[in-house]
Amino acid sequence: MALSFAKDIRPLFREEDVDCMSSYGVLLDDPAWMRVPANAQSVYGAVSNGSMPPGSPWPEEQVKTFKRWMDEGLAA
Numbered sequence: 001m002a003l004s005f006a007k008d009i010r011p012l013f014r015e016e017d018v019d020c021m022s023s024y025g026v027l028l029d030d031p032a033w034m035r036v037p038a039n040a041q042s043v044y045g046a047v048s049n050g051s052m053p054p055g056s057p058w059p060e061e062q063v064k065t066f067k068r069w070m071d072e073g074l075a076a
Protein backbone atom coordinates (compact mmCIF):
# COMPACT_ATOMS: atom_id res chain seq x y z
CA MET A 1 0.00 0.00 0.00
CA ALA A 2 1.48 3.39 -1.04
CA LEU A 3 2.33 5.84 1.73
CA SER A 4 0.27 9.02 2.01
CA PHE A 5 1.18 12.42 3.45
CA ALA A 6 -1.94 12.59 5.62
CA LYS A 7 -1.68 9.07 7.10
CA ASP A 8 2.06 8.36 7.16
CA ILE A 9 4.10 11.57 6.89
CA ARG A 10 2.21 14.36 8.74
CA PRO A 11 2.23 12.32 12.00
CA LEU A 12 6.08 12.28 11.89
CA PHE A 13 6.17 16.01 12.71
CA ARG A 14 5.70 17.28 16.28
CA GLU A 15 3.76 20.47 16.92
CA GLU A 16 7.01 22.18 17.89
CA ASP A 17 8.52 21.20 14.53
CA VAL A 18 5.56 22.69 12.68
CA ASP A 19 5.53 25.83 14.85
CA CYS A 20 9.31 26.43 14.66
CA MET A 21 9.66 25.85 10.93
CA SER A 22 6.55 27.78 9.79
CA SER A 23 8.40 30.99 10.66
CA TYR A 24 11.06 29.96 8.11
CA GLY A 25 8.47 29.28 5.42
CA VAL A 26 8.99 25.51 5.79
CA LEU A 27 5.39 24.31 6.03
CA LEU A 28 5.69 20.80 7.44
CA ASP A 29 1.92 20.40 8.03
CA ASP A 30 0.86 21.69 4.59
CA PRO A 31 0.45 18.91 1.99
CA ALA A 32 0.51 21.43 -0.88
CA TRP A 33 3.92 22.75 0.26
CA MET A 34 5.34 19.35 1.21
CA ARG A 35 4.32 17.68 -2.08
CA VAL A 36 6.51 20.10 -4.09
CA PRO A 37 9.52 17.87 -4.96
CA ALA A 38 12.12 20.57 -4.13
CA ASN A 39 10.48 21.19 -0.74
CA ALA A 40 10.25 17.48 0.09
CA GLN A 41 13.91 17.14 -0.93
CA SER A 42 14.99 19.99 1.39
CA VAL A 43 13.11 18.39 4.30
CA TYR A 44 14.61 14.99 3.45
CA GLY A 45 18.08 16.55 3.39
CA ALA A 46 17.60 18.02 6.86
CA VAL A 47 16.23 14.85 8.48
CA SER A 48 18.64 12.46 6.71
CA ASN A 49 21.78 14.41 7.77
CA GLY A 50 20.36 14.63 11.30
CA SER A 51 20.52 18.44 11.46
CA MET A 52 16.73 18.61 11.98
CA PRO A 53 15.00 18.54 14.35
CA PRO A 54 17.85 20.17 16.29
CA GLY A 55 19.11 17.86 19.03
CA SER A 56 16.65 15.02 18.34
CA PRO A 57 17.49 13.38 15.02
CA TRP A 58 14.91 11.00 13.55
CA PRO A 59 15.38 7.23 13.91
CA GLU A 60 16.46 5.58 10.65
CA GLU A 61 13.04 3.97 10.18
CA GLN A 62 11.38 7.39 10.00
CA VAL A 63 13.96 8.69 7.52
CA LYS A 64 13.34 5.59 5.36
CA THR A 65 9.58 6.13 5.51
CA PHE A 66 9.99 9.70 4.30
CA LYS A 67 12.29 8.56 1.48
CA ARG A 68 9.81 5.86 0.45
CA TRP A 69 7.03 8.45 0.33
CA MET A 70 9.20 10.56 -1.99
CA ASP A 71 10.12 7.58 -4.18
CA GLU A 72 6.46 6.59 -4.47
CA GLY A 73 5.55 10.03 -5.84
CA LEU A 74 4.60 12.18 -2.84
CA ALA A 75 0.97 10.96 -2.49
CA ALA A 76 -1.46 13.27 -0.63
Ligand code: HEM
Pocket residue numbers: 013016017020021024026028042043046047052053054
Ligand atom coordinates in the same frame (compact mmCIF):
# COMPACT_ATOMS: atom_id res chain seq x y z
C1 HEM B 1 11.30 17.29 11.66
C2 HEM B 1 11.44 18.54 12.06
C3 HEM B 1 12.15 19.60 11.26
C4 HEM B 1 12.44 19.66 9.93
C5 HEM B 1 12.09 18.63 8.86
C6 HEM B 1 13.18 20.90 9.70
C7 HEM B 1 13.64 21.29 8.46
C8 HEM B 1 14.42 22.39 8.23
C9 HEM B 1 14.90 22.80 6.92
C10 HEM B 1 14.57 22.12 5.60
C11 HEM B 1 15.64 23.92 7.12
C12 HEM B 1 16.36 24.75 6.04
C13 HEM B 1 15.45 25.89 5.66
C14 HEM B 1 16.08 26.76 4.58
O1 HEM B 1 17.28 26.87 4.52
O2 HEM B 1 15.32 27.31 3.80
C15 HEM B 1 15.63 24.21 8.54
C16 HEM B 1 16.28 25.30 9.13
C17 HEM B 1 16.14 25.62 10.46
N1 HEM B 1 15.42 24.97 11.42
FE1 HEM B 1 14.41 23.22 11.16
N2 HEM B 1 13.33 21.58 10.88
C18 HEM B 1 12.71 20.84 11.87
C19 HEM B 1 12.59 21.15 13.22
C20 HEM B 1 13.08 22.31 13.76
C21 HEM B 1 12.84 22.73 15.14
C22 HEM B 1 12.01 21.97 16.16
C23 HEM B 1 13.49 23.92 15.30
C24 HEM B 1 13.55 24.79 16.51
C25 HEM B 1 13.78 24.34 17.70
C26 HEM B 1 14.16 24.23 14.04
C27 HEM B 1 14.93 25.33 13.83
C28 HEM B 1 15.54 25.65 12.60
C29 HEM B 1 16.40 26.79 12.40
C30 HEM B 1 16.82 27.78 13.47
C31 HEM B 1 16.77 26.78 11.06
C32 HEM B 1 17.63 27.78 10.34
C33 HEM B 1 19.02 27.25 10.35
C34 HEM B 1 19.93 28.09 9.52
O3 HEM B 1 19.48 28.84 8.65
O4 HEM B 1 21.08 27.87 9.76
N3 HEM B 1 13.87 23.23 13.12
N4 HEM B 1 14.90 23.25 9.19
